[in-house]
Amino acid sequence: xxxxxxxxxxxxxxxxxxxxxxxxxxxxxxxxxxxxxxxxxxxxxxxxxxxxxxxxxxxxxxxxxxxxxxxxxxxxxxxxxxxxxxxxxxxxxxxxxxxxxxxxxxxxxxxxxx
Amino acid sequence: xxxxxxxxxxxxxxxxxxxxxxxxxxxxxxxxxxxxxxxxxxxxxxxxxxxxxxxxxxxxxxxxxxxxxxxxxxxxxxxxxxxxxxxxxxxxxxxxxxxxxxxxxxxxxxx
Numbered sequence: 307x308x309x310x311x312x313x314x315x316x317x318x319x320x321x322x323x324x325x326x327x328x329x330x331x332x333x334x335x336x337x338x339x340x341x342x343x344x345x346x347x348x349x350x351x352x353x354x355x356x357x358x359x360x361x362x363x364x365x366x367x368x369x370x371x372x373x374x375x376x377x378x379x380x381x382x383x384x385x386x387x388x389x390x391x392x393x394x395x396x397x398x399x400x401x402x403x404x405x406x407x408x409x410x411x412x413x414x415x416x417x418x419x420x
Numbered sequence: 421x422x423x424x425x426x427x428x429x430x431x432x433x434x435x436x437x438x439x440x441x442x443x444x445x446x447x448x449x450x451x452x453x454x455x456x457x458x459x460x461x462x463x464x465x466x467x468x469x470x471x472x473x474x475x476x477x478x479x480x481x482x483x484x485x486x487x488x489x490x491x492x493x494x495x496x497x498x499x500x501x502x503x504x505x506x507x508x509x510x511x512x513x514x515x516x517x518x519x520x521x522x523x524x525x526x527x528x529x530x531x
Contacts, residue, residue, distance in 0.1 A: 312463075331428065348508070365449050375427035396463055402456075408512075409519055411463035 308333045310412035312397050318420045319384065319391060327382045327415045331396030338380035339398040339409065342366060349396065355380055384417060392418050421446055424511050426522025435531050439496040443509035448489065450511040450520070451483050456493045458506045458524065467507075468494065478493045499529045 310331045317413040319325045319326040331338065351364030365391050369388025380399075384391045395415045401407040426443045433439055441455075452471055456464035468483035476483045484493040486508045492509055506524040 310463075346523065348426075349521040354518070383459070408452070408466050408469045408509075410466060411456075413463040414461070416461070 310397055310399055310410060311380045312395075312412035312415050314415060315413070317415055317417045318362075319335075319417060319420050321358060322386045324383055324385050325417065327384070327395055327397075327417070329380045329382065329395075330378055331380075331412075332375075332378060333399055333401075333410065334411075335375070335399035335401050337375065337400045337402070339400075340370070340372065340380070340382045341396045341398065343394040343396055352382065352395075422522075423447055423520040424509060424522045426509055426525055428523055428525060430526040430528060432528045432530060435499060435501060435529055437493075437504070437529070439499050439507050439525070439529075441494040441496075441509075441525050443492045444490055445477055445492070445511050445520070446488065446518075447511070447513075448487070449513055451514040453483070453492050454510040454519075455481075455483055455492075456508040456510065456514070457503075458508060460505075465483060465498040465531050466506055501529045501531050504528045 313328045316373050321374035337356045339354040343349050343351040351365050352370050353361055353372040358377050359373050372381045397412045398409040400409045424445045425513050455468040457467050458464040470483050473487045480497045482495040504524050509522040510522045511520045
């Protein structure tokens with residue numbers, strides 16, 4: 307079954323700690339995205355990548371980092387510089403760089419502060 | 421002004437009602453429009469994907485785009501309790517991979 311797998315489902319971060327959220331897709335999609343979802347604010351774009359070894363900052367990239375070493379994988383690291391990391395994080399992908407196919411989403415990771 | 425505006429609701433309807441969900445957008449260059457359904461603690465699921473103006477129907481769901489008024493709608497016929505979710509509208513330019521989302525409308529269908 308093709309899809310986007312995010313892990314873990316729930317994650318807890320201690321003060322000063324970096325944590326990494328995993329996103330894997332087997333849809334053979336070129337483009338991948340990370341969003342943050344907070345109540346009443348909708349989806350805010352953190353980072354996106356249109357091709358392996360390349361990525362761009364979104365609207366709220368500060369305190370986050372990403373890598374894209376493989377087409378299938380786009381992990382997001384929430385660093386200690388992100389002072390308000392509690393949120394629902396969504397990974398998405400779409401088929402083609404510069405294309406117009408819609409995004410498909412994983413089931414999210416909920417990050418909380420201990 | 422946000423690129424895509426959506427009334428957050430909440431919206432509550434009896435089972436069997438026709439539901440109308442609406443969004444407006446500001447960028448006349450948007451060409452592609454999407455509706456997603458999101459259940460609690462889950463990721464958004466693509467419901468409808470339309471290009472430019474017009475209607476698209478899929479079962480009980482109809483998506484409508486009016487580019488002249490920059491208005492997009494989702495109609496749900498014979499609503500069911502299982503339709504209770506948050507509905508997100510989204511828009512995309514003709515090129516590129518950036519998507520613009522509304523904040524979502526929370527819908528409850530009461531049995």
